Amino acid sequence: MEMPPVESRSRARSLLMGLQDSICQGLQALDGEGQFQEESWQRPEGGGGRSRVMKEGRVFEQGGVNFSEVEGDQLPPSILNQRPEAKGHPWFAVGTSMVLHPRNPWVPTVHLNYRYFEAGPVWWFGGGADLTPYYPFLADARHFHRTLQGACDSVDPRYYKVFKPWCDEYFYLRHRQETRGVGGIFYDYQDPSGVLYKGAEPEAAAAAAAAASGPIEQDWEQLFSLASACGHAFLPSYVPIVERRHNRAYGEAERQFQLYRRGRYVEFNLVFDRGTIFGLQTNGRTESILMSLPPLVRWEYGYTPAPGSREALLTEVFTRPQNWLEDPALEPLCQPHQAVE
Amino acid sequence: MEMPPVESRSRARSLLMGLQDSICQGLQALDGEGQFQEESWQRPEGGGGRSRVMKEGRVFEQGGVNFSEVEGDQLPPSILNQRPEAKGHPWFAVGTSMVLHPRNPWVPTVHLNYRYFEAGPVWWFGGGADLTPYYPFLADARHFHRTLQGACDSVDPRYYKVFKPWCDEYFYLRHRQETRGVGGIFYDYQDPSGVLYKGAEPEAAAAAAAAASGPIEQDWEQLFSLASACGHAFLPSYVPIVERRHNRAYGEAERQFQLYRRGRYVEFNLVFDRGTIFGLQTNGRTESILMSLPPLVRWEYGYTPAPGSREALLTEVFTRPQNWLEDPALEPLCQPHQAVE
Numbered sequence: 001m002e003m004p005p006v007e008s009r010s011r012a013r014s015l016l017m018g019l020q021d022s023i024c025q026g027l028q029a030l031d032g033e034g035q036f037q038e039e040s041w042q043r044p045e046g047g048g049g050r051s052r053v054m055k056e057g058r059v060f061e062q063g064g065v066n067f068s069e070v071e072g073d074q075l076p077p078s079i080l081n082q083r084p085e086a087k088g089h090p091w092f093a094v095g096t097s098m099v100l101h102p103r104n105p106w107v108p109t110v111h112l113n114y115r116y117f118e119a120g121p122v123w124w125f126g127g128g129a130d131l132t133p134y135y136p137f138l139a140d141a142r143h144f145h146r147t148l149q150g151a152c153d154s155v156d157p158r159y160y161k162v163f164k165p166w167c168d169e170y171f172y173l174r175h176r177q178e179t180r181g182v183g184g185i186f187y188d189y190q191d192p193s194g195v196l197y198k199g200a201e202p203e204a205a206a207a208a209a210a211a212a213s214g215p216i217e218q219d220w221e222q223l224f225s226l227a228s229a230c231g232h233a234f235l236p237s238y239v240p241i242v243e244r245r246h247n248r249a250y251g252e253a254e255r256q257f258q259l260y261r262r263g264r265y266v267e268f269n270l271v272f273d274r275g276t277i278f279g280l281q282t283n284g285r286t287e288s289i290l291m292s293l294p295p296l297v298r299w300e301y302g303y304t305p306a307p308g309s310r311e312a313l314l315t316e317v318f319t320r321p322q323n324w325l326e327d328p329a330l331e332p333l334c335q336p337h338q339a340v341e
Numbered sequence: 342m343e344m345p346p347v348e349s350r351s352r353a354r355s356l357l358m359g360l361q362d363s364i365c366q367g368l369q370a371l372d373g374e375g376q377f378q379e380e381s382w383q384r385p386e387g388g389g390g391r392s393r394v395m396k397e398g399r400v401f402e403q404g405g406v407n408f409s410e411v412e413g414d415q416l417p418p419s420i421l422n423q424r425p426e427a428k429g430h431p432w433f434a435v436g437t438s439m440v441l442h443p444r445n446p447w448v449p450t451v452h453l454n455y456r457y458f459e460a461g462p463v464w465w466f467g468g469g470a471d472l473t474p475y476y477p478f479l480a481d482a483r484h485f486h487r488t489l490q491g492a493c494d495s496v497d498p499r500y501y502k503v504f505k506p507w508c509d510e511y512f513y514l515r516h517r518q519e520t521r522g523v524g525g526i527f528y529d530y531q532d533p534s535g536v537l538y539k540g541a542e543p544e545a546a547a548a549a550a551a552a553a554s555g556p557i558e559q560d561w562e563q564l565f566s567l568a569s570a571c572g573h574a575f576l577p578s579y580v581p582i583v584e585r586r587h588n589r590a591y592g593e594a595e596r597q598f599q600l601y602r603r604g605r606y607v608e609f610n611l612v613f614d615r616g617t618i619f620g621l622q623t624n625g626r627t628e629s630i631l632m633s634l635p636p637l638v639r640w641e642y643g644y645t646p647a648p649g650s651r652e653a654l655l656t657e658v659f660t661r662p663q664n665w666l667e668d669p670a671l672e673p674l675c676q677p678h679q680a681v682e
Contacts, residue, residue, distance in 0.1 A: 039643070055642070062642070175627045176627060270611035287642055287643055289516075297638045298638075299635065300636065301403070302628055
């Protein structure tokens with residue numbers, strides 16, 4: 001495989017630490033009251049990180065933005081399955097990840113993660129961002145997707161077509177038959193082979209094939225630019241949604257539905273999420289890894305939303321893969337439940 | 342392998358349905374207000390069950406007692422690893438499982454599961470019960486263990502010596518370096534080979550070897566009796582603890598600590614629990630499987646209890662493997678925090 005450039009590690013580190021900085025600044029300005037508290041930590045086997053957590057902000061009930069840089073002798077089996085060439089080689093990984101749990105149920109939860117790996121003869125980039133609303137607003141889903149699409153298109157117009165369905169596939173709760181929310185983009189194992197899609201499901205594979213017949217040319221610089229473009233698209237993709245929703249009054253019913261839906265977030269992160277499993281498998285810092293879990297969560301046996309309600313629309317439409325940008329059927333479906341702003 | 346007796350399936354079914362009945366009756370009498378609501382369900386691939394849930398009782402904030410009987414063409418890989426002889430054979434399983442989440446933080450959460458499998462040439466029994474206190478009472482841990490020990494001893498005095506450390510090993514949160522609570526007993530894959538311990542960790546293996554040098558003789562009838570003795574020991578192991586604790590007043594601090602510690606329960610069940618993973622892998626009924634999750638849960642980044650507090654004693658002593666029945670060091674350690682009754 002093509003070698004990464006000299007300084008690849010320090011450049012990836014700078015990009016991702018810089019991303020942590022700019023996101024934290026933007027979120028602190030948005031919140032207006034909450035402050036991120038930073039803790040730096042070392043990992044006994046090599047590397048460390050800086051965890052930043054905001055608790056009990058005005059907008060954010062809890063938010064965490066983590067940077068970490070870790071090394072080891074041998075990648076865990078879950079990754080070696082995908083990257084057999086890395087077997088027997090020491091590895092290096094750097095990443096920034098974020099999960100925000102707003103207090104107001106009209107404001108969606110959001111997640112972002114961008115990462116870079118080197119292991120012996122191979123290197124790759126991965127990442128993405130996805131939005132998890134508690135209440136269904138078509139405009140929010142569209143804005144989020146349009147912004148990420150723009151970031152992808154600025155590097156190559158084929159990316160969004162592959163990474164959007166890949167996100168729907170990745171953030172899928174099989175036991176609930178639900179996506180985690182309205183998705184966004186997700187990609188992994190991106191390297192100069194240029195085979196974009198490396199997921200598991202035929203549906204996204206078909207989209208990948210349709211979007212890029214044959215491998216595309218992409219080198220380290222291009223994938224670095226992709227991470228940068230998508231990472232820096234986060235604030236513009238999310239801040240306007242918060243500004244639109246966070247002053248809207250809500251009641252106990254909305255709060256309870258939010259706490260209930262947060263249970264799905266926990267289920268996804270603990271049962272399926274590759275980042276969480278990787279962190280726990282590689283003796284990561286548990287508190288930083290599980291910072292993604294919501295501060296307060298509710299489970300309720302046998303709950304189903306009332307037919308025709310906002311909660312039903314969220315469950316039946318906003319947790320299914322949708323073509324948010326173009327499907328004309330979504331508008332009439334959502335129309336009765338779009339809040340007047 | 343020795344064949345199971347004629348009527349093995351119907352006898353296991355009767356035992357485990359009867360256990361569900363008697364436990365539900367006992368718990369309803371204890372609660373005094375809450376009632377179990379039953380839902381029967383069918384599984385498309387074969388089998389079904391009856392789920393019983395109590396919500397918002399006087400003692401129990403939520404409690405679930407499930408009976409299920411399921412069949413399939415092929416066991417999932419997680420079980421075939423342990424039982425390669427079952428490969429390619431249809432399987433049958435019957436089980437009763439229970440998790441209780443009391444409202445009062447002085448009352449411990451408790452879990453029980455007993456199950457019986459047949460698959461082609463092999464059959465086996467598994468099960469156990471474990472106690473998860475929020476506040477540390479030595480008397481409760483002792484009573485729970487002593488009662489289960491008595492049930493095991495009534496069949497063979499070697500069982501408790503193996504199943505107690507196996508429970509500590511099984512209900513272990515590696516990423517927290519904590520047991521789920523004070524444990525109890527756990528066993529799996531018990532069959533006429535008579536090799537009691539079939540877990541993964543050397544510590545419990547050593548205990549197993551010490552307790553029973555060489556395989557012990559146990560046939561279907563004996564293992565059926567073991568499940569019956571242990572299952573029917575549940576009410577006497579737990580009811581007196583509830584009676585002792587549930588009228589004790591508590592404040593917001595205790596409630597918050599309870600909600601925080603419930604997070605560990607969720608982490609265990611979703612990341613490690615074999616029963617949960619089996620259920621989700623075999624297309625089980627999600628609502629019944631996840632009934633074990635607490636009704637309200639809290640996560641808090643970076644929480645540590647105040648030194649010398651009850652909460653610290655719980656964390657440092659009651660989430661570590663202990664010889665609850667015999668270790669004389671436990672009494673002085675616990676003494677300052679034992680409630681006056």
